[in-house]
Amino acid sequence: MNEPGENLNSDVSLPKAKIRKTRRSWWLWLIPLGAAALCVWFVYRDYIATGPLVTINFQDASGLEENNTQVRYLGATVGQVKTLRLTKDNKHVEVKARLSGSATQLARVGSVFWIVRPEVKLGAISGLRTIVSGEYVAVRPGDGPRTNSFVGAEKEPASEEPGALHITLLLPSLGSLQEQSSIYYRGVQVGEVLRYQLASDSRGIVLQARIRKEYAALVRDNSKFWNAGGLDVRFGLFRGAEVSAESAKTLLSGGIEFNTPPDTGPPATDGAVFRLYEKADDAWKNWMPVIHLDLPEQAPETEQPKQPNQSNPLGGKMKGLNDE
């Protein structure tokens, strides 16, 4: 090793370092710039590209959780419940939910929001998944102008069926009938009960029912409706006891059956009123009218083009009714 003193003077003995050009350092400022751009994008995505904040007033919001409960439509998540608050009169819960940007069109006048809960009824179990995953808010879009304020429905509203025939039935007492009880024609389900209420003079029940579009032609002005639910027990002197039920399902959840006499009357119009008999005359069950139906081949969702034939004589009228 050289002495330190020598080292200072004799530069020749030391190797020389190489010299190379460096890059400029301005590009370092791109890093905080990129970070800021990322933040701007976060803000854009969360506050500008989202859908509207809708307010829904529910009678009962039990099961909903802030920042957790989802809003779903056709199985897809379209939003999230943000806050739950009591209204000023302490009678409703004001639920604020943030819809996603693609779901903006769901918030319209006529849209219905309801809470899906597990439900076990005679004849049907629904919302089974929500036992584990918790309640969620479901939506059915309306077709009015855009709005952000809604009144939540108590339960799932009966699905709209374009072209269905709506009839009213009068009966002395409800019996085993309930909402969504089925209406049968020769044992085939052709419609269902929508809702019922006491008559205004409280002497009977007024029941709204719906017959599906493709079966609407079966209902004539002289059709007879009778209660098909429950057990029919008859005692006779010579034949002993005779027990009959339409089916196990109507035994539990109630049902309505109808038939039309062979000399068919004019087709029933929307809103036609019928009497619902407790029991069918034996003769009614044997009626065999010839009514031509325009039934879809397989899947019910394939829309058949409307034809002005006998099978669908009410098409025009019902279109007007749905616009209400």
Added chain:
Amino acid sequence: MDNIVACETCGLVQQVDPMPKGAVALCTRCHFQLVHRKPNSRIRTLTFSLAALILYFPSNIYPLVTAEYHGLHSETTIFRGIHSLFQEHQYFIAGLVFCTSILSPALKIIGLLFISITLNWKGWERARTWTYKVIRVIDPWNMLEVFLLAISVAMIEMGRVATVHPGPGVFSFTAVVALTLLATLSFDPRLIWDPPEEKRRYE
């Protein structure tokens, strides 16, 4: 004396000719950079810690973990996680998570910014030294839970029943980790006591 430099990597003592601006000297033996001070130290520390400061906010606002359990969706930010730990009376763990993931990165970022901004100010040397000491102490305690997260994500992948995914906050979180790391690495503590006119030579 000024033009004789020892290579920091291989230790070879060598002579450096006067350099034009924007050039670096390379060791003749191992080809590593020969420097009196780390190159661009101040501006690197400044930009890295500035970027870390910007990303610090989204990393704490956005959820780190999103869990799906049978369709039940839950998202957790760091702060909410600490809050629920407190409510479960896990004070020690809650304090630890708070210190490592909220307090220490904030202190570190602010400290590095402070040093790199005041580097040319005379009379602030003591404050800079003290700040640097604090940074050195808290450095190993930074952002431990990113690794915890990696482990929990690997463990709780149960298919349809329950899944845990890193949330949108995790990207900015890891970016903060990496940027503070780079900022401390590129800082040369010898600059703290260099007089300003000498510093200009190293920039």
